[in-house]
Amino acid sequence: MKNYNPEKIEKKWQRYWEKKKLFQTKKTFDKPKYYILDMFPYPSGAGLHVGHPKGYIATDVIARMKQMQGFNVLHPMGWDAFGLPAENYAIKNKVHPRVATEKNIKIFKKQLGLLGFTYDWSREINTTDPEYYKWTQWMFLQMFKKGLAYESYAPINWCPSCQTGLANEDLEDGKCERCGSAVEQKPMRQWVLKITDYAERLLNDLDKLKNWPEAIKEMQKNWIGRSEGATVRFVIASEAKQSYNNYNGNSGIASSSPSGIPRNDILEVFTTRPDTLFGATYVVVAPEHSLIENCLPAYLRYVNIPTVCKPVGRKIENFADIAAYVEKAKHKTVLERSELQKDKTGVEIKGIKAINPVNGEELPIFVADYVIGGYGAGAVMAVPAHDDRDMEFAKKYGLPIKTVVEPITGQKKDNEEFRRSIVALVRDPKNNKLLSLNWGEKFGGNLFIGGGLKDGEDAVKCAQREIEEETGYKNVKLIAESEKIHHHYFAASKNVNREIEAVGLFFELSDEKNGGQNLTDKEKDKFKLEWITEKEADEKVKDPLHHYLFEKFVKNSAYTGDGLSVNSTFLDGLSTKEAKEKIIKWLEDKKYGERKINYKLRDWVFSRQRYWGEPIPLIFCPACKKSMENFLPQDISRKETISNGERLNPGWMAIPEDKLPIKLPNVKSYVPTGTGESPLAGIQKWVNVKCPKCGGPAKRETNTMPQWAGSCWYYLAYIMKKISNFPAYRQAGNFPISNYSKAFDWWLPVDFYVGGAEHATRHLIYARFWHKFLYDIGVVNKEEPFEKLQSVGLILAEDGRKMSKRWGNVINPDDVVKEFGADAMRVYEMFMGPFSQPCAWNTNGLVGTKRFLEKVWFLFDRVVKSKTKQKNDGIASSSPWANPRNDKITSVLHQTIKKVTEDIEAMRFNTAIAKMMELANELSKQETISIEHYSLFIKILSPFAPHFCEEIWSLLGHKKSVIFEKWPEYDAKSAMENEIILVVQVNGKVRDSLIAPAEISEEEAKKQALASEKIQKWLEGKEPKKIIYVKGKLVSIVV
């Protein structure tokens, strides 16, 4: 055998595959289909590093195996080529982004070509191709027509460096994901997609995705962030009691204006704890709240929202303060507002009050930026006693704190004994230490002073008595008393379950007289008196009741858990769950609110003020808008409004389908204008058009779509690409999309999708959203696009950091291929470690896989044509129980076939390769190897090292590619070993191992184990108490 020369072999076979068009997906419905998809790359100027192809190698291995198993495989590749980097490059170097992108694609394609992938390049797609984005635009228009796209003026994330608006998903720690600049909130005209209409389905259908990693599903769940609660409406008492009275008497009052903006004489809040409504002591609105927009003239300069409501502004007394605060909040970056500024700030809106519908109390209204404008109603009822944030704010501004929930600690148990008791905390004001009794580990460690209430005894008296009895201190001053706490626990000292109703009392020590005295010896034995610091108390006082009181008195924490309602009239005594139900019913009856589900997921800000993206195919006509407004019925129902894009966005109209695509025009400068308009706005000739409805002057939308748009549906594009070649559709043109239905039905869903976990909350949510929409309008007939998903673990650089130009630690696949060959690289990347885990690159590791391939290569020299002269493995043939059919090699080979087949299916490539290495090691011990064995080995190795195996396959005398071979079937009988190693344990420790026939009986195994000399020695003549036998594995003797 000549030497293994990867460079020569790989070029040869790549050329052969291309010439024979081996990997073009066949147009046949005869075979079962298998659609395996990679996340297509963004062709950056940096080219590929060795980390990128990891996922592609994996899908290629699977694609090759599936093809050999008789599937019609679709394994395509394309380019997600719109996006900021190409545009920034264009600005810097004055090159059209298309030119730069095309150059990059060429480089990427060449690099991928080196690795011998089975991509069907005849289906290559590119999101920047007008023939492609024609459909992206078409799909956007369908959403527009269904009222799922709307124009919004709300403040959005604005990146000052990229000069564009960003979606929530594009932020990383409050910074722009692209450039790292701190993101600001800026009111801006934007197109927004109503992904929130699909929130419930996106969440619920996650349960149907059985073959998705739990971690990804969990991330999506958190991102969607469903929370159940209620809307509560507070009347604003701005016009004395009049509006409250009106409201009270008028049950049918609308809470929203036709445009969906809350009426500003009613303040709507969202809460997940409606049961605490009686505990509300103030109300907070976000700086972005419409209440403020409408009362602050300065704000109106930015925002032009039609308002049908009479402003309450004239009732507000402190315009200037509020305006200053709102202005300041607006300029805070997202980062400042959340992470750095945990410290809460706010301003009271003086002159108006919110009336608590449940008891008529007048509550002050604050504007504070700890309330987020875009979530819920943009306003909250503050219940400081039962919410951490409200508590913090209330403490800072001296607002009342009203307890309406009595805590329940511990778990309710059976046969509980009921007692009333007290827990007393005593603080020494001189050093802030707390008095505690250490009862020892057995009886709960450190506790505060506790005791049972005697009949008719007052809690304070009781506490003072207990303090004196147990510690000797007489002079203590009460500073605080808690609500009742219901505590369930097991009293170890008495051996009973108890429910106690406890009251906590907080004292300060007045003087230190008599401390530690008057204690009987018996008491001294039970516990030790200790003064502990607050920090020690936090750590050492573990009892839930005592720790709760510590949190309450010392840390002033809110109780946010469930419990029993108190101070809440008709809710008193109900559990949190019951109280929620009852109050919601009450609110609904009185029309003060209703049950409501909210999502953290925001609508998707879908426009970018940049050049290199799909133009949004809409036209705006001012005349049409005016005429629409004239005819707009005053009381149009919300439902009708939202189901129609043109009604929802007056003056905007969709470009007719036959005019698509709206091509991206050439511009002189790609530099963003920064005014909130894209560079396209400067091209008068392109912008100004005739209105297709009235013929008057109209303008095109100049914003473009975000980078994520093209990737929302690209898995469909691969199917559409060659559709005209399907016999049934040969005559059909591109439109309408129903021409593709049959092909979609055939190929969808994608059977297997492989890509980075970083897309869990963006691309994978967006794509699911689009797919569900396409399902709703009948384009596809499956509700989910991706049947099975697997995330790729990152390949880190040798220094353990991410591979990046910045660190200078990038490894280029071209160099690796040149030095070790593509096959060695493919095998190495699959062998490094578990596929989904991150793993550091180690060039030394490649030496091992190259050696492995060379070992297999030279095994060729030992291949013999006839299998009759096979020499059996020594042990096996000499053994009296030998099964003559099974030599050792046959059984190892079949075990390998089994393992490789199962491991590829389960993405455990590393162990599949390890097993093949074992097989190679086993084979190299043989003088001769049968051609049957060797051929089977080559077949199962071929998905990993395709060029290598093609070469050997042809050297074995085959004329056709190994890809046409049938995937080897595992034969259970052949895989059986003749002999097993029987381990013998004495008292759980391994003391001997015996070679025994595979089909040895239990009796015989035990007999042989006991007969062993070594075992006899360990038994020391004692009789075994018990002998455990595990079939085919071990005998365990207990003495």
Place this chain on the structure above:
RNA sequence: GCCGAAGUGGCGGAAUUGGUAGACGCGCACGACUCAAAAUCGUGUUCCUUCGGGAGUGAGGGUUCGAUUCCCUCCUUCGGCACCA
């Protein structure tokens, strides 16, 4: 703070209905070949050891004849989310 994943030799990692811990690979050591080196091949390689054994899978405890695997408590690392009412 909340949610999720993971901690095993010098290194990447293997082993799950609880049954020989360290497969496979790298590295290292020794040997063969060589004038020599590289490459290649062979042998060894968890630690301690008085060579009988003993200890050992992040730490501590529990269940079991037997625990990397199951249960409890805790620690560390990584990933995601984060004032979401």
